[in-house]
Amino acid sequence: MPEELVWLKSSFSSGNTNCVEIAVADDVILLRESDSPGTTVRTSREKLRAFVLGVKAGEFDHLI
Secondary structure, three states: OOOOOOOEEOOOOOOOOOOEEEEEEOOEEEEEEOOEEEEEEEEOHHHHHHHHHHHHOOOOHHHO
């Protein structure tokens, strides 16, 4: 993993609100919450793509 990761957050995030941040390291996708940067979830591009497509299709709407 690179020593200095570049974390990106959604343009929908504003100011001091907590948000999900994402970085890429050695073809691994890393996700974290901005208010808890020490906890990181690792996943693959394929799994993240499947999740995003599921969100777009409304598969998780019952959770919110």
